[in-house]
Amino acid sequence: MRVLVIGAGIGGLAVAKGLIDAGHDVAVFEHADALRDGGAAVTVWSNGTAALGQLGVTLEDVGRPLHSLKSITDTGRLLWEADLADVTERLGSPTIETPRRLLTGKIAAALPAHALHFGRRCIAVTETPERVIVDFADGTSAEGDVLIGADGQRSVVRREVLGGSPARLTGWASWQGLTRSELPVAHGHQTVNIAGRVAHCGFIPAGDGLLHWWFDLPWREGDTPLSLRDLRRMFAGWADPVRPLLAEVGPDDLGFFPHIRHVVPRVWGGARSTLLGDAVHAMPPAVAQAANQTLEDAWLLSHRLAEVEGAPEEALRAYEQERRSRVLKVSRTAAFTSAQRSTPLQRVGRLPKWIATRSQVASLRSGSTVLRPVPA
């Protein structure tokens, strides 16, 4: 089958890898002139590394394996700590923090160069029972048997095949960055999340002395994004490493991302089209699962299409149905976690490590397709 993939982000590249390995003829069309090299870093949890592993991509040589996830209050009191080495053992796959450019670079390196087409912005889709045709902004077009919209939060493919269903702002935003740091947290294997009453922040080592840091705060459309000076003032007095980190970074290191959440439809495409990743289920970054869910989509979709030679509709709908229930669960958790100004734990005390670790395992399993047996 000839498969057209729109978008060379995490999901588009990953699904292309699975489909090419299954023997399909795949073309990925990306609006930018090259792979995106910004976007700070991504936590790839056990479900994400398992999906990548099934697709034949390992992250052993990129980023930083994480062995612990600690949550403290803004005064430095421990709330809970999950043992991620134990999680890795129980789920059979590690948690890795990696700069986004290394993740996309790693998946792209596993694809034949002729599969990637840069500088091609999809502007329209025409679907017939026999074919699907994509028009690009440069006046060219492409024809295939199946179309996969992997074109992110403001998906043109979604608009074309499902009609307008814009993502909603949640009322929160992240200010984040990825910088080289001498702080001890940048050189360990532990993620530190700090929960305050009206804001949260976190620090994650991403390998090679890089530190991924983020500050989440309520934000309304029309508000001016906070500056570094604002963050220094608002987070003054917070537990380490907040103050030294904010002292060592510069204004150019700061990226601003309003949080959005999609309504996830029941059906994700037409007779010859579907969506994956942020194009269909963008969610707030609170539980750092969106890219992982995207990788799960890519793995399952390529698995479902592997044997298809004729009409793909049944396989496409089966993929959507299987993924939707998992994705909805994770998206709800992300929205709930993100909207909470303070957790009950902040008032009542500390969770034992074994409970925090088991909860982490249970939550990864319940939001995953790949960590469960593959449905026949």
Ligand SMILES: Cc1cc2nc3c(=O)[nH]c(=O)nc-3n(C[C@H](O)[C@H](O)[C@H](O)COP(=O)(O)OP(=O)(O)OC[C@H]3O[C@@H](n4cnc5c(N)ncnc54)[C@H](O)[C@@H]3O)c2cc1C
């Ligand atoms: C602040 C922040 C922190 C995050 N942290 C994490 C984390 O720690 N863990 C995690 O799992 N997730 C995280 N995420 C979410 C994660 O970044 C996304 O879920 C993931 O990138 C989705 O991948 P995707 O391939 O669906 O979309 P994208 O990565 O957005 O890729 C879409 C691609 O499509 C291209 N494109 C768009 N429109 C067109 C068009 N019309 N024609 C052709 N090409 C087009 C774009 O240029 C882009 O390359 C975070 C998100 C944010 C905002």
